[in-house]
Amino acid sequence: MIINHPLLGPRDASEFVYLGDACLMNRPAWVGERIEGEDANDAKTAEALQQYHDYVHLRQNNAGEHKELWYHEQGDRSWLVVTRNTITHEIYNVELAKDVALANKTARASQGGKK
Amino acid sequence: MRNSGFRYTGFRYSGFKVIKEALTGHKGWKPVWRTPEPKKEYDIIIIGGGGHGLATAHYLASRYNITNVAVLEKGWIGGGNVGRNTTIIRSNYLHPENQPFYELSMKLWEGLEQDLNYNAMVSQRGVLNLSHSDSQNDAYVRRGNSMIMSGADAQLLDQEGVRELYPFLDFDNARFPIKGGLLQKRGGTVRHDAVAWGYARGADSRGVDIIQNCEVTGFLIKDGKCTGVKTNKGDIGAKKVASCVAGSSSRVMSQAGMNLPIESHVLQAFVSEGLKPIIDGVITFGAGHFYISQSDKGGLVFGGDLDMYNSYAQRGNLPVVEDVCEIGMAILPAIGRAKLLRNWGGVMDMSMDGSPFIDRTHIKGLYFNGGWCYGGFKATPASGFCYAHLLATDTPHEVAKGFRLDRFQTGNVIDENGRGAQPNTH
Numbered sequence: 001m002i003i004n005h006p007l008l009g010p011r012d013a014s015e016f017v018y019l020g021d022a023c024l025m026n027r028p029a030w031v032g033e034r035i036e037g038e039d040a041n042d043a044k045t046a047e048a049l050q051q052y053h054d055y056v057h058l059r060q061n062n063a064g065e066h067k068e069l070w071y072h073e074q075g076d077r078s079w080l081v082v083t084r085n086t087i088t089h090e091i092y093n094v095e096l097a098k099d100v101a102l103a104n105k106t107a108r109a110s111q112g113g114k115k
Numbered sequence: 116m117r118n119s120g121f122r123y124t125g126f127r128y129s130g131f132k133v134i135k136e137a138l139t140g141h142k143g144w145k146p147v148w149r150t151p152e153p154k155k156e157y158d159i160i161i162i163g164g165g166g167h168g169l170a171t172a173h174y175l176a177s178r179y180n181i182t183n184v185a186v187l188e189k190g191w192i193g194g195g196n197v198g199r200n201t202t203i204i205r206s207n208y209l210h211p212e213n214q215p216f217y218e219l220s221m222k223l224w225e226g227l228e229q230d231l232n233y234n235a236m237v238s239q240r241g242v243l244n245l246s247h248s249d250s251q252n253d254a255y256v257r258r259g260n261s262m263i264m265s266g267a268d269a270q271l272l273d274q275e276g277v278r279e280l281y282p283f284l285d286f287d288n289a290r291f292p293i294k295g296g297l298l299q300k301r302g303g304t305v306r307h308d309a310v311a312w313g314y315a316r317g318a319d320s321r322g323v324d325i326i327q328n329c330e331v332t333g334f335l336i337k338d339g340k341c342t343g344v345k346t347n348k349g350d351i352g353a354k355k356v357a358s359c360v361a362g363s364s365s366r367v368m369s370q371a372g373m374n375l376p377i378e379s380h381v382l383q384a385f386v387s388e389g390l391k392p393i394i395d396g397v398i399t400f401g402a403g404h405f406y407i408s409q410s411d412k413g414g415l416v417f418g419g420d421l422d423m424y425n426s427y428a429q430r431g432n433l434p435v436v437e438d439v440c441e442i443g444m445a446i447l448p449a450i451g452r453a454k455l456l457r458n459w460g461g462v463m464d465m466s467m468d469g470s471p472f473i474d475r476t477h478i479k480g481l482y483f484n485g486g487w488c489y490g491g492f493k494a495t496p497a498s499g500f501c502y503a504h505l506l507a508t509d510t511p512h513e514v515a516k517g518f519r520l521d522r523f524q525t526g527n528v529i530d531e532n533g534r535g536a537q538p539n540t541h
Contacts, residue, residue, distance in 0.1 A: 001432055014434040018424045018539065020378065050524075056536050057467045057523040058374040061365035063427045086379070087427045 003082060004094050008075060015074040021059050022067035022081045025101055028055050063087055069097060128232065147312065148319035153326050156352035157185045159506055160344055162331050162367060163360035164188025166197035166307075166492065167484060169314035169325075170499020171359060171506070176321035177230075178500070179507035184323045185353075186315075187346060189330040193311030196362055199429070199461035200492040201384050201418045203397050203406060205242045205302035206267045209258050212517030212529045213470060214265040216497055219514050221267065221301060223496030233313035235305050236411070241396035242302030243272070243280065245446065247291040251401055255297040262299070270298040281398065285448050291402045293446070302397065304408055310495060334371045334481065341371070341481035357482040357506055361471075362462035363427075364485035371478060375485070376467040376523055378538040381426040381460040382418065382489050383435055387453040389413030398446070405442040407450075415453060417443060421463070421489070423539045431460045463489050469541025470529035473501050473511070473518045482506060483520060488541055 001013035028051040066086045072078050079097035084090065136143050159175065161168045164186045175181045186192075204224050206217035228235050246252050252271075259269035273295045274286060286293045319325055326348070333345035334356065343352035360367050365375050390413050399406040407417035419439030422431040436458060443450045466472065466486035471494065473484050484502045487494060501515035511518075517529055523536075534540040 012434075013424075013432065020425070020537070020539075053524050054374070057376040059365070059376070059378050060369070060374055061378050061425065063363075063366050063379070066425055068425060084424075086425045089426065089428055089432070 001084075001089055001091065003070060003080070003091060005072065005075070005078075005080065006094055006096055007078070008072075011072070011075060013070075015072060016070040016080075017073045019069040019071060021061075022069050022097075022100070023055075023060075024069060025081075025097065026055075026104070028052055065092070128234070147316040148325050151324045151326065153185060153187075153324065153329065153346070153348055153351050156343070157324070158183040158353070159355045159357060160184075160351060160353040161186045161357045161359055162344065163195075163358065164192035164311075164315070164325060164327065165195045165359070165361070166193075166310050166314065166495040167361065167487075167498045167502070168357075168359040169193075169311055169318055170495050171357065171484070171502040172318035172323045172325075172499075173231075173314045173321075174500045174503035175507060176318055176323050179503055181503075181507055182322035184318070185351065186318065186323060186325045187329045187331055187344070187351075188325070188327045191327050192315050192325060193308055196461045196463075196491060197311045197495070198308055199384065199459060200307055201406065201408070201416050202304045202307045202410075202492065203242065203302070203408065204237075204305055204493040205299055205397075206265070206493075207242065207244065207258065207262055207269065207297065207299050207302065209261050209531055210529055211261075211265075212527075213531065214261055214267070216501070216514040216518075217494065218262075218265045218267045219500065220494050220497030223500060224305065224493075225301070227305075227310075227313070227496060231313040231317045233309065233316060235309040235313050237305045238303045238411075239301050240303040240408075241298060241300045242399070243277070243396055244297045244399045245277065245284075245293050245401040246295045246297065247402045248294060252295050255295070259297055268299060268301050270300065272296045272298055280396070281394070283393070283449055284398075284446055288445055291400075291445060296401075304397065304410075305492075307492060310492075314499070331367060332370070334478075336371060336478060336481075339477075340479040353480075355480050355482060355506055357484065357502065359484045359502065361464040361485045361487045361491055364464045364483070366427075368476075368483065371476070371481060373476065375483075376520070376536075377464045377486050378425050379427050380421045380423070380463050380465045380539055381428060381431050382421050382463050383431040383439070383458055383460045384416070384418040385436075385439065385458045386410070386456050387415040387417075387450075388456050390415065390453060393449070400442055400446055403442055405439060405446070407443065407447065414456060415450065421465070421539055422460075426460075427462055429460045429462060431458075463487070463491075465538035465541060467523060467536040467538060468528040468530040469532060469534070469538075471498070471518050472520050473498065473505060473515045474520045475505070475509075476520065
């Protein structure tokens with residue numbers, strides 16, 4: 001597989017290390033952070049624990065289009081979000097994970113603003 | 116009388132029959148299982164006609180007298196991972212949740228051919244794990260003791276012991292010298308296709324319907340209870356539905372709205388051209404993933420690491436081919452003269468702790484068996500046996516009670532390698 005690095009151009013996949021589903025970028029608040037505060041209660045703690053369990057251990061594991069994290073270890077050490085087909089190995093899109101994270105943050109902020 | 120319910124649809128195999136057929140142009144062989152249309156309803160539907168699904172059906176029928184069972188297979192039976200593995204059997208695990216299970220599997224392998232009256236070519240030729248450092252020797256002492264405590268056999272070899280077995284290994288390799296090994300003599304290889312066929316024949320002859328080209332496209336779930344499946348051959352009702360489709364577990368279970376603690380990865384395997392006998396057992400590299408044996412046809416059968424990225428393609432990429440061949444050369448330089456004949460890939464359920472699942476789900480009547488990582492073949496008999504036990508009695512079998520879906524929530528992970536929730540490293 002050839003990964004078309006946004007900064008460095010086409011690079012062989014063997015230069016990269018694979019981490020997994022890009023949902024790993026969306027870490028829920030750690031339980032310790034959430035149960036603090038005045039409105040903390042057991043139900044909220046249980047929900048937070050469940051969310052954290054799901055985040056760490058459960059995967060959609062899509063057959064088809066899959067957004068995933070690759071680390072350019074033998075290159076510029078950037079993290080990339082690669083959109084790839086898990087059935088054909090075809091790569092549709094490669095972005096810097098930093099850009100994706102910033103876009104997610106902006107999207108969350110604007111959603112929060114609407115409320 | 117364990118076999119009192121056994122009715123042979125065709126014939127028993129015998130030497131006489133082989134000679135008769137040889138002389139009459141092999142025109143008298145009959146199919147060894149039927150091709151039935153699905154009934155409206157079954158007691159139990161097993162999704163997946165691979166080794167584990169067919170074994171489950173066989174043990175349900177033969178040990179628990181439950182024969183109103185259908186095995187639904189999307190393609191043809193034995194066309195998935197049971198036909199794509201490197202055929203190794205062993206019971207050399209460490210953890211108490213794993214080792215007794217795999218030892219039960221080994222005992223079932225030892226009696227398999229008599230149980231099925233089918234030649235599966237079970238060959239206990241020995242599995243040798245090489246050790247490359249003093250600390251690895253120490254770890255093998257611990258593992259060997261764990262194996263012996265579960266009733267399995269284990270033998271620690273020093274360098275001379277390994278040299279006696281395989282004098283042609285590269286003992287003085289600069290990076291990974293061979294210091295010794297852990298030998299399980301009862302381990303070995305089995306003719307993988309014959310396992311699927313033997314179990315299919317055993318189940319079919321007791322009345323189990325094996326329905327091929329029947330893809331499950333959804334579950335019939337009402338009020339939190341599973342009452343059957345939707346298929347390309349219409350809806351089929353069932354009191355219990357048992358998924359058994361390792362490699363595609365996430366795809367099938369997503370139809371019941373479940374996300375699993377599993378990623379699908381591709382693992383490649385290789386066969387060389389046929390050679391004269393050189394390796395009479397199974398040898399595994401201790402400092403990475405590599406394992407090799409020689410088939411009865413003479414081909415060297417070997418494999419190595421995953422390709423490391425999520426994949427449902429039954430083929431891998433070249434960097435891993437190179438990696439596997441490099442490891443092969445490091446322990447067995449003579450392999451460099453052999454030509455590679457074929458390589459292929461199989462899709463693995465890689466679980467979050469490297470161990471499997473045989474469990475109920477939160478949906479009543481829906482059961483799950485999967486997450487076998489790349490150790491599914493050796494587990495086939497015990498997986499079928501324990502899954503049949505769970506389906507028949509609704510209680511987990513004693514040696515499989517650790518294989519729960521909720522173990523990441525309860526903290527009871529079974530992580531042989533201590534890698535954490537990173538499926539491609541197990």
